[in-house]
Amino acid sequence: MKILNQEQMHWVDQQTMIDQRISSTELMERAVHELYKCIRSFTWFDPLSPVFVFAGSGNNGGDGIGLARLLAEEGVEVHLFYCDYSEPSADNLHMREHLPHRKYLTEKSITNPADFPTLDRKGLIIDALFGSGLNRPIEGVWRSVVESINTQHTNRVISIDIPSGMHPDKILENAVCIHADITLTIGQPKYSFFFPELGDIIGDWVVIDIKLSEAALEKCDTHMYYLDAPFIKGYGDLSRKRFSHKGTFGHALLINGSYGKMGAAILAARSCLRSGVGLLTCHVPRIGYPIMQISVPESMVSVDQHEFYFHTKIDVSGYDAIGIGSGIDHGNGVCEALLHVIQNTTVPLVLDADALNILAEHADWLGKLPRNSILTPHPGEFKRLFGSWINDAEKLDRQRNLSRQYGLFIVLKGANTSISCPDGQIYFNSTGNPGMATAGSGDTLTGIITGLCAQNMGTKSAVLMGVYIHGLAGDLAVKGQSQLSMVSSDITNHLGAAFYETFQT
Numbered sequence: 387m388k389i390l391n392q393e394q395m396h397w398v399d400q401q402t403m404i405d406q407r408i409s410s411t412e413l414m415e416r417a418v419h420e421l422y423k424c425i426r427s428f429t430w431f432d433p434l435s436p437v438f439v440f441a442g443s444g445n446n447g448g449d450g451i452g453l454a455r456l457l458a459e460e461g462v463e464v465h466l467f468y469c470d471y472s473e474p475s476a477d478n479l480h481m482r483e484h485l486p487h488r489k490y491l492t493e494k495s496i497t498n499p500a501d502f503p504t505l506d507r508k509g510l511i512i513d514a515l516f517g518s519g520l521n522r523p524i525e526g527v528w529r530s531v532v533e534s535i536n537t538q539h540t541n542r543v544i545s546i547d548i549p550s551g552m553h554p555d556k557i558l559e560n561a562v563c564i565h566a567d568i569t570l571t572i573g574q575p576k577y578s579f580f581f582p583e584l585g586d587i588i589g590d591w592v593v594i595d596i597k598l599s600e601a602a603l604e605k606c607d608t609h610m611y612y613l614d615a616p617f618i619k620g621y622g623d624l625s626r627k628r629f630s631h632k633g634t635f636g637h638a639l640l641i642n643g644s645y646g647k648m649g650a651a652i653l654a655a656r657s658c659l660r661s662g663v664g665l666l667t668c669h670v671p672r673i674g675y676p677i678m679q680i681s682v683p684e685s686m687v688s689v690d691q692h693e694f695y696f697h698t699k700i701d702v703s704g705y706d707a708i709g710i711g712s713g714i715d716h717g718n719g720v721c722e723a724l725l726h727v728i729q730n731t732t733v734p735l736v737l738d739a740d741a742l743n744i745l746a747e748h749a750d751w752l753g754k755l756p757r758n759s760i761l762t763p764h765p766g767e768f769k770r771l772f773g774s775w776i777n778d779a780e781k782l783d784r785q786r787n788l789s790r791q792y793g794l795f796i797v798l799k800g801a802n803t804s805i806s807c808p809d810g811q812i813y814f815n816s817t818g819n820p821g822m823a824t825a826g827s828g829d830t831l832t833g834i835i836t837g838l839c840a841q842n843m844g845t846k847s848a849v850l851m852g853v854y855i856h857g858l859a860g861d862l863a864v865k866g867q868s869q870l871s872m873v874s875s876d877i878t879n880h881l882g883a884a885f886y887e888t889f890q891t
């Protein structure tokens with residue numbers, strides 16, 4: 387799914403009306419009905435509790451007023467508060483004029499902070515103050531309304547389209563924003579939803595489909611995408627032909643593990659195999675030999691001359707992809723051995739953990755990496771590699787520029803992992819959950835991406851698919867159990883189900 391900026395979103399709205407021959411009021415009605423359906427589908431929604439709607443005078447307010455109408459028509463007790471920061475827009479007025487005359491719908495205007503109601507009964511707050519038309523920080527009385535809503539801790543808060551005060555495309559420093567529990571965003575996700583520093587403000591978010599013009603969406607030029615199920619399904623064909631054999635699916639090499647960290651090598655190897663690679667060789671220090679042979683019998687083992695860690699300048703020819711770094715440690719000679727790998731292969735290298743830390747100490751090696759190599763840092767490793775950032779928008783810009791400059795994929799791990807590509811595109815993952823923030827989760831990702839890369843499906847497909855499948859396996863693993871109990875092996879154990887759910891093969 388494309389991620390559009392404020393201007394493009396507005397253009398698509400306009401084009402939708404033209405292409406589908408509908409008025410702006412009809413488009414708003416469509417949005418209002420979809421918002422209502424979504425809210426009514428929440429199992430926690432209690433039609434016997436009051437709903438407090440705070441509506442601004444723009445079209446976001448119009449959505450809120452329309453929602454108030456549908457809820458009141460159903461018999462829900464609705465209290466509507468008008469926050470008119472300007473003359474109401476035409477569609478906003480239309481919504482006001484079509485409110486039902488019901489005894490359980492009350493209307494009141496807020497014009498100064500003292501007008502803010504006492505919300506002494508537990509209910510639902512709908513934030514429809516400002517939407518995607520916000521163009522500056524909220525000030526004055528509206529700032530005080532936002533602050534008052536943020537103190538209503540016993541009420542659940544749903545923001546319509548975007549939490550009021552948040553800009554869809556950029557970070558407004560020190561701006562006051564509604565802190566939503568859930569954001570129901572209309573049409574497409576907004577770019578700012580992917581800034582980790584705003585995560586607590588947005589809460590959980592759901593895209594409300596209002597059937598925007600496909601032709602208009604197609605025409606929008608963007609470099610930002612949301613990596614969701616329909617997108618990834620179109621990205622690769624994993625079906626196996628009758629006469630295919632293990633040689634068809636590539637040979638991967640994983641260089642991982644050291645004394646006390648052989649678990650990392652096992653986790654990566656098992657995930658690599660579960661991702662469909664034909665052959666796997668694991669290069670490990672001498673103490674790792676029996677461990678690997680017993681734990682991962684499907685893998686071949688190449689043994690380093692060093693007892694405890696990766697040290698030998700090995701022959702890396704003949705492999706289709708190489709993953710390196712999980713638990714390799716940082717002993718004498720590791721740097722030279724890593725540089726030898728970098729300089730003696732042209733296949734994509736997947737670099738993780740200690741390999742990234744070594745890279746951070748040798749910034750000039752970035753230019754030596756084979757084209758289309760993949761770095762998989764978490765934010766701490768990213769900082770060691772590329773320095774600290776002013777805010778998340780700047781960090782994403784830098785990630786994108788580095789990918790283009792060095793011809794690398796950078797997989798910046800976290801909620802909605804961001805993947806920047808050598809072609810300048812950036813993808814935000816839709817799968818995964820906080821239970822995956824556990825030891826070894828990154829090692830499984832390295833294994834998956836290396837296994838997919840080896841299958842010659844194109845590095846970009848392998849990287850996007852790998853990140854998506856890793857998250858989905860985590861989501862399937864957590865079903866029916868607590869996120870806090872999750873371990874990385876659970877991810878590996880659900881890879882088969884994740885591939886099947888995605889590709890039915």
Ligand SMILES: NC(=O)C1=CN([C@@H]2O[C@H](COP(=O)(O)OP(=O)(O)OC[C@H]3O[C@@H](n4cnc5c(N)ncnc54)[C@H](OP(=O)(O)O)[C@@H]3O)[C@@H](O)[C@H]2O)[C@@H](O)CC1
Pocket residue numbers: 399400410413414417442443444445446447449471472475515516517518519520521522523524525546547548572
């Ligand atoms: N288009 C469609 O067809 C559909 C749209 N939909 C809905 O419309 C929403 C977008 O509507 P919108 O463009 O009216 O923007 P919205 O955020 O309601 O109002 C902003 C207005 O406030 C002003 N303003 C800005 N910042 C300010 C500030 N800090 N403090 C004070 N004032 C400020 C600014 O005017 P200005 O003062 O700059 O002249 C601007 O006019 C969108 O989020 C979605 O919910 C859906 O129904 C689907 C169909």
Ligand SMILES: [K+]
Pocket residue numbers: 446513514515516517545546547548549550
């Ligand atoms: K809002």
